[in-house]
Amino acid sequence: MNKQEILEQLAKAVVEGDKNSARENAQAAVDEGLDPLEAVDRGLSKGMAVVGANFESGESFLPELLMAADSFNAAMEILNPLIEANKQKISKLGTALLATVKGDMHNIGKNIVATVLETNGFEVVDIGIDQSTLNIIEAAQKHKADFIGLSSVMTTTMPYQKEVIETLSEMGLREKFFVLVGGGPVTQKWADEIGADGYGETAVDAVGVAKKLLEKKG
Numbered sequence: 001m002n003k004q005e006i007l008e009q010l011a012k013a014v015v016e017g018d019k020n021s022a023r024e025n026a027q028a029a030v031d032e033g034l035d036p037l038e039a040v041d042r043g044l045s046k047g048m049a050v051v052g053a054n055f056e057s058g059e060s061f062l063p064e065l066l067m068a069a070d071s072f073n074a075a076m077e078i079l080n081p082l083i084e085a086n087k088q089k090i091s092k093l094g095t096a097l098l099a100t101v102k103g104d105m106h107n108i109g110k111n112i113v114a115t116v117l118e119t120n121g122f123e124v125v126d127i128g129i130d131q132s133t134l135n136i137i138e139a140a141q142k143h144k145a146d147f148i149g150l151s152s153v154m155t156t157t158m159p160y161q162k163e164v165i166e167t168l169s170e171m172g173l174r175e176k177f178f179v180l181v182g183g184g185p186v187t188q189k190w191a192d193e194i195g196a197d198g199y200g201e202t203a204v205d206a207v208g209v210a211k212k213l214l215e216k217k218g
């Protein structure tokens with residue numbers, strides 16, 4: 001199989017919720033020396049976008065979403081060690097506290113952001129899904145985070161990204177942390193509107209944005 005075929009097969013495996021095929025094609029990607037992040041962005045994530053659209057149009061239902069998520073994660077188990085093997089041997093750049101905001105159970109994207117930040121020299125404290133604003137802020141203080149990364153995959157939970165920023169201000173803590181926002185429906189426009197320090201469309205963007213913010217800080 002060539003590279004393009006592997007990427008297409010990865011997408012197809014997610015669309016069909018076929019765990020075995022997801023594993024086999026992730027292994028093919030590894031064997032053929034594909035960039036694992038390209039396999040995620042141009043393979044698995046492409047499939048997930050189709051799954052989301054089918055769900056929205058009523059063509060598929062929750063079980064299909066679950067099977068797609070399982071297949072995505074099965075492929076990630078094979079790709080993650082390769083992503084981690086590229087880990088840069090650099091001193092710690094900073095600590096990022098990551099969470100999916102309140103009411104939101106989606107974690108696939110956040111987990112990828114965590115892995116990619118880690119492999120690029122950041123220490124990551126991932127407190128998981130459905131995290132209240134106060135939990136997030138407490139954890140950021142406890143772990144002396146430089147960044148707070150907020151994932152929100154549903155339009156209905158995006159307001160909690162805003163709530164975290166507002167609450168930080170009310171508590172007099174806004175200057176202590178850089179706040180990064182991301183997730184499917186999140187845009188640069190939204191990030192600007194709520195006064196976030198940075199937005200990343202993909203996990204790789206998140207690294208670039210975080211590094212730029214550190215440079216600015218000096």
Ligand code: B12
Binds near residue numbers: 181201202205
């Ligand atoms: C898989 C999935 C699920 C799985 C989640 C499994 C899991 N462990 O995460 C399950 C089946 C559990 C699920 C449940 C539900 N889901 Co759902 N789900 C999806 C789906 C298909 C894919 C999401 C995903 O994983 N994408 C792949 C990852 C890699 O992409 P990503 O999350 O965007 O992340 C990337 C970037 O955004 C960025 N990023 C992400 N986070 C961050 C954070 C920072 C700081 C930065 C910088 C960057 C960044 O980097 C990532 C990698 O590049 C989406 C459709 C879609 N197009 O998003 C619907 C979707 C999000 N779900 C939806 C819905 C409605 C639901 C349910 C309510 C369904 C139901 N009736 O129960 C429940 C909600 C439960 C809850 N309260 O959260 C809707 C949301 C609609 C809306 N209001 O916005 C969507 C959009 C589907 C649709 N088109 O209708 N879901």
